[in-house]
Amino acid sequence: MxxxxxxxxxxxxxxxxxxxxxxxxxxxxxxxxxxRIGVMYLAWILxxxxxxxxxxxxxxxxxxxxxxTFGAEVYNKIFTLHGAIMVFxxxxxxxxxxxxxxxxxxxxxxxxxxxxxxxxxxFYIYVLGSxxxxxxxxxxxxxxxxxxxxxxxxxxxxxxxxxxxxxxxxGFSSILTGLNFMVTVHMMRAPGMTWRKxxxxxxxxxxTSLIQLLATPVIAVTLFLLVFERMFGIGIFDPALGxxxxxxxxxxxxxxxxxxxxxxxxxxxVISETVTVHSRKHIFGYTAIAASTIxxxxxxxxxxxxxxxxxxxSELAGAIFSFITFGVAVPTAIKxxxxxxxxxxGSVRWNTTMLYTLGFLWxxxxxxxxxxxxxxxxxxxxxxxxxxVVAHFHYVMMGGVLFALITxxxxxxPKMTGRMFSEKAxxxxxxxxFVTYNMTFxxxxxxxxxxxxxxYHEYLPQFEIxxxxxxxxxxxxxxxxxxxxxxxxxxLKNGEKSPQNPWGGVSMEWETATPPIEHNFEGQxxxxxxxxxxxxxxxxxxxxxx
Amino acid sequence: MSAHEDQPYYHxxxxxxxxxxxxxxxxxxWAFLVQELLFxxxxxxxxxxxxFFYPETFELVxxxxxxxxxxxxxxxxxxxxxxxxxxxxxxxxxMLPMVKNDEEKKIRKSLMNYLLVTCVFAGMFLVIKxxxxxxxxxxxxxxxxxxxxDAWKAxxxxxxxxxxxxxxxxxxxxxxxxxFFSVYFMMTGVHGLHVLIGxxxxxxxxxxxxxxxxNRENFAAVENVGLYWHLVDLIWxxxxxxxxxxx
Numbered sequence: 001m002x003x004x005x006x007x008x009x010x011x012x013x014x015x016x017x018x019x020x021x022x023x024x025x026x027x028x029x030x031x032x033x034x035x036r037i038g039v040m041y042l043a044w045i046l047x048x049x050x051x052x053x054x055x056x057x058x059x060x061x062x063x064x065x066x067x068x069t070f071g072a073e074v075y076n077k078i079f080t081l082h083g084a085i086m087v088f089x090x091x092x093x094x095x096x097x098x099x100x101x102x103x104x105x106x107x108x109x110x111x112x113x114x115x116x117x118x119x120x121x122x123f124y125i126y127v128l129g130s131x132x133x134x135x136x137x138x139x140x141x142x143x144x145x146x147x148x149x150x151x152x153x154x155x156x157x158x159x160x161x162x163x164x165x166x167x168x169x170x171g172f173s174s175i176l177t178g179l180n181f182m183v184t185v186h187m188m189r190a191p192g193m194t195w196r197k198x199x200x201x202x203x204x205x206x207x208t209s210l211i212q213l214l215a216t217p218v219i220a221v222t223l224f225l226l227v228f229e230r231m232f233g234i235g236i237f238d239p240a241l242g243x244x245x246x247x248x249x250x251x252x253x254x255x256x257x258x259x260x261x262x263x264x265x266x267x268x269x270v271i272s273e274t275v276t277v278h279s280r281k282h283i284f285g286y287t288a289i290a291a292s293t294i295x296x297x298x299x300x301x302x303x304x305x306x307x308x309x310x311x312x313x314s315e316l317a318g319a320i321f322s323f324i325t326f327g328v329a330v331p332t333a334i335k336x337x338x339x340x341x342x343x344x345x346g347s348v349r350w351n352t353t354m355l356y357t358l359g360f361l362w363x364x365x366x367x368x369x370x371x372x373x374x375x376x377x378x379x380x381x382x383x384x385x386x387x388x389v390v391a392h393f394h395y396v397m398m399g400g401v402l403f404a405l406i407t408x409x410x411x412x413x414p415k416m417t418g419r420m421f422s423e424k425a426x427x428x429x430x431x432x433x434f435v436t437y438n439m440t441f442x443x444x445x446x447x448x449x450x451x452x453x454x455x456y457h458e459y460l461p462q463f464e465i466x467x468x469x470x471x472x473x474x475x476x477x478x479x480x481x482x483x484x485x486x487x488x489x490x491x492l493k494n495g496e497k498s499p500q501n502p503w504g505g506v507s508m509e510w511e512t513a514t515p516p517i518e519h520n521f522e523g524q525x526x527x528x529x530x531x532x533x534x535x536x537x538x539x540x541x542x543x544x545x546x
Numbered sequence: 547m548s549a550h551e552d553q554p555y556y557h558x559x560x561x562x563x564x565x566x567x568x569x570x571x572x573x574x575x576w577a578f579l580v581q582e583l584l585f586x587x588x589x590x591x592x593x594x595x596x597x598f599f600y601p602e603t604f605e606l607v608x609x610x611x612x613x614x615x616x617x618x619x620x621x622x623x624x625x626x627x628x629x630x631x632x633x634x635x636x637x638x639x640x641m642l643p644m645v646k647n648d649e650e651k652k653i654r655k656s657l658m659n660y661l662l663v664t665c666v667f668a669g670m671f672l673v674i675k676x677x678x679x680x681x682x683x684x685x686x687x688x689x690x691x692x693x694x695x696d697a698w699k700a701x702x703x704x705x706x707x708x709x710x711x712x713x714x715x716x717x718x719x720x721x722x723x724x725x726f727f728s729v730y731f732m733m734t735g736v737h738g739l740h741v742l743i744g745x746x747x748x749x750x751x752x753x754x755x756x757x758x759x760x761n762r763e764n765f766a767a768v769e770n771v772g773l774y775w776h777l778v779d780l781i782w783x784x785x786x787x788x789x790x791x792x793x
Contacts (some may be wrong), residue, residue: 110560111559111560112560113560114560114570114574115570115574116558116560118574175581179574179577179578179581180574182573182577183570183573183574183577186570186573187566187569187570187573188560188561188566188570213577213580213581214580214581214584215584216581217581217582217584217585217588218584218585218587218588220585220588221585221586221587221588221589222588224736225588225589225592225732228689228690228728228732229690232689232690232691232692232728233689233690233691233692233724234689234690234724234725234728234729234732235689235690235722235724235725235728236592236595236596236725236728236729241690241691241725242599242600242722242724242725243725244595244599247595251588251591519559524562
């Protein structure tokens with residue numbers, strides 16, 4: 001049984017918090033407050049999630065019928081834009097830019113990030129990049145696949161250059177955010193907060209920042225070279241001009257593999273926070289989780305060739321990449337097992353946040369395990385470019401990252417808004433979301449194993465039943481997400497006012513007002529306890545150290 | 547309410563001490579430089595790949611002296627000297643007294659002069675590059691599909707690359723010169739853009755120095771721009787031999 005450990009009710013000891021301290025739209029547009037910037041990011045990201053989601057609905061609508069509905073050209077544009085929007089505009093900034101921006105300084109006991117103005121600039125660069133993608137949408141669209149493989153991307157007449165420019169600009173936003181977070185973690189921890197006293201969400205954001213800093217410039221230069229290939233015919237990627245298309249794939253995946261860890265490591269960090277607070281238990285294996293976070297970031301840089309197994313690269317290269325890819329599963333499994341071990345004998349609170357956390361564990365495990373047949377050369381020969389791959393990455397990205405984002409939004413909703421959402425609504429919608437989610441993507445594993453190719457708008461009649469299940473379920477899943485949005489927005493006006501620490505967390509963000517005051521803390525807070533040292537846990541002095 | 551009134555205007559409120567602020571700024575700048583290096587490394591990878599595919603092309607460019615080594619070497623000296631003057635500027639900024647007395651005026655003048663001289667050298671670099679580029683444009687030694695150098699024609703017919711063949715002793719291996727110049731313009735172009743940006747930033751520092759904004763406690767901006775400038779110089783040190791000298 002759990003009770004809130006706080007006695008300070010209400011939020012505004014000063015009568016003002018970061019939301020109402022300064023008024024008017026200009027105060028938001030020129031804010032350097034990381035909390036406001038995080039909220040603005042969240043609004044933009046969710047807007048593009050809606051856009052990408054509608055495109056997904058269009059994809060699934062086309063696939064209801066084995067015969068063409070929109071036709072090949074239109075379909076190519078729909079799935080390409082769905083992918084590009086989801087990857088570049090949603091998944092990469094999803095957790096770090098919104099939740100990370102809001103929570104990181106609070107968790108560290110700092111007043112803001114290291115470079116607040118750079119933070120605002122990052123946001124505006126993100127907005128600018130998104131405008132280029134909107135321009136692409138309304139002019140000639142894009143039909144290359146989000147992966148832009150050459151030589152097609154060098155020759156197609158769709159709006160490739162504006163899309164590439166947009167992605168290039170978005171990359172800068174990512175780099176600057178990563179730089180900001182990295183310096184903040186190094187330089188602005190509260191007195192008493194050693195690296196080993198940091199919450200695991202911070203470790204996750206730190207590792208993510210390293211990847212953002214090091215990998216994103218490589219995609220930037222790749223996209224840059226592709227723009228010049230189109231404009232000047234420089235002859236680096238197009239074989240007709242003397243170039244090598246596989247070189248493009250190497251360049252592209254050198255970033256695009258690490259970027260999936262940019263997407264998922266913050267998700268892991270969120271789960272470490274929610275699985276502890278909502279089971280009132282210290283994390284199992286703090287050091288293992290922290291170390292495995294850094295390990296995943298590092299190893300993630302040397303596995304890109306597993307996207308090129310069928311590109312004609314040498315068998316030796318394939319074997320090496322396959323072997324190292326198996327290796328990256330190890331730290332990931334360490335985390336998953338540690339989270340489950342954390343739940344064991346904990347005081348599990350069956351609220352919406354915990355349900356989404358458990359949902360994540362189920363979904364991500366499936367997603368991760370299905371990566372193994374893809375990492376295995378012999379089976380990947382059959383699965384490459386089939387729906388098996390599509391299902392795998394939707395399980396880890398959509399189910400993994402998105403469910404973790406939803407978890408994070410619920411967990412820190414009281415902190416961000418000062419309101420509690422309806423648990424009843426949350427739990428009901430969760431069950432609907434979880435079931436429809438699995439019904440959308442599980443059939444895709446079956447189809448893929450039976451040979452259904454990806455990116456095809458028409459298909460053999462034997463796949464029709466699976467596509468129909470997947471499509472109808474996806475419409476249901478879309479509705480459930482609308483449901484989540486609805487009860488969250490409803491709580492803004494009608495939700496119960498949140499106490500300072502509704503979940504009884506002991507990391508530093510819960511020590512300040514809810515919602516926080518503009519400067520986060522009055523004076524400098526000192527870090528006295530570890531982030532998971534719940535007061536009712538008795539520490540046995542004879543037991544081994546955590 | 548804040549304890550900030552006693553802090554100078556250049557001490558940001560979210561940092562406790564100037565030490566913390568300066569250390570953070572420096573770490574941030576180094577992180578930025580690391581990512582710049584990774585950006586250029588993509589271009590170096592492109593160079594390596596293209597050189598691996600078309601070694602004869604790169605050799606022939608040397609043979610025919612299509613790139614001017616004297617201009618390139620001059621540019622190298624110019625940039626190296628500008629790095630020296632930039633370092634001297636940083637030194638001057640470090641020595642600026644807190645009080646605005648006569649000594650401060652003198653040192654501030656030397657800071658401004660060093661910054662200006664750095665800009666002048668950078669300008670020389672860009673002028674020389676402009677001269678080189680106009681020669682190339684005039685001769686038709688341009689990247690990719692704009693290549694039109696009469697004495698050494700590339701053959702791209704019907705969207706089919708005519709390939710690199712060296713049989714029977716014929717110099718048909720000259721069919722990828724446009725790729726060398728693609729690499730040349732990409733690399734020097736991106737580098738030149740960084741030089742241009744550097745000039746802009748150094749001029750901004752000059753204006754700030756003129757206004758008396760820097761002192762020995764507050765000179766991180768000069769130091770960090772210095773770091774950027776040294777990286778730009780370092781990249782040229784690699785570009786010059788790879789493009790102009792290697793045979």
